[in-house]
Amino acid sequence: MKLISDRLKNGEKPIGTFLNLGSQTAAECVAIAGMDYFIVDLEHSPFGLAEAADCIRMAKLKGISPLIRIPEISRANILKHLDVGAEGIIIPGLKTREEAEKIVEYGKYTPLGSRGFCPTRVCEFGYGDAFANGILEYTRKTNEETMLIPQCETLECLADIENIVSVEGISGIFIGPFDLSLAMGIPAQFDRPEFKEAITKVLTVCHEKNKPVFIFAPNKETARLRLEQGFDSVTVNGDLNVMTEAYMEIVKSIRA
Numbered sequence: 001m002k003l004i005s006d007r008l009k010n011g012e013k014p015i016g017t018f019l020n021l022g023s024q025t026a027a028e029c030v031a032i033a034g035m036d037y038f039i040v041d042l043e044h045s046p047f048g049l050a051e052a053a054d055c056i057r058m059a060k061l062k063g064i065s066p067l068i069r070i071p072e073i074s075r076a077n078i079l080k081h082l083d084v085g086a087e088g089i090i091i092p093g094l095k096t097r098e099e100a101e102k103i104v105e106y107g108k109y110t111p112l113g114s115r116g117f118c119p120t121r122v123c124e125f126g127y128g129d130a131f132a133n134g135i136l137e138y139t140r141k142t143n144e145e146t147m148l149i150p151q152c153e154t155l156e157c158l159a160d161i162e163n164i165v166s167v168e169g170i171s172g173i174f175i176g177p178f179d180l181s182l183a184m185g186i187p188a189q190f191d192r193p194e195f196k197e198a199i200t201k202v203l204t205v206c207h208e209k210n211k212p213v214f215i216f217a218p219n220k221e222t223a224r225l226r227l228e229q230g231f232d233s234v235t236v237n238g239d240l241n242v243m244t245e246a247y248m249e250i251v252k253s254i255r256a
């Protein structure tokens, strides 16, 4: 299976979506549809680690890359969500370089960080040959493949983006356009020049540092636009919204 980190290195522009239903069946549907990855959303959804682990099992069966958005920065959140087999984690609400350094400390094994090691299911089932080449080869390979992606959605992060994305071990940035526009006092006004300037700044600075930029797109038209603008990956809508919108359309057209 192709990892998201490899797709990005190859210059592909992976497409993903959020899972807000916490359902492994929804995860399966997204895989069948041909998405490259999903992000299990533990920030905004009413479910937790066990459901995320089920979705990740489904991802491994179906060959889609599983990412998780954790609710907040903490050692436990980062460690547990990586240990159930996520290829990477998305971290909301980041403000400072110090927080970015903490993320690397918790999410990467030595020598980059001090991620705790325990030979549990991620080694046994996720990477069956983990110990074939010794623990150091396992931790080296895992460090190389694991993506740690903070969200740029606060004014502080926007102002200090160069410093934040320069932290070794930070794999890229994920722009949360709704939160960022709220923070800027122009909620969801994505056509405002200052919003366009802000996301162009993030894109330019990250590309100067050779780090990819993900962005959320609420619909397919915006997703296409963002890819044309040079973003490296778009996360389009989420299972809950897509299902609701599809049913609304059905109801509307039958009642029309």
Ligand code: 3PY
Pocket: 151, 153, 175, 176, 177, 178, 179, 180, 216
């Ligand atoms: C945002 O748009 O703020 C996001 O984080 C997308 O979920």
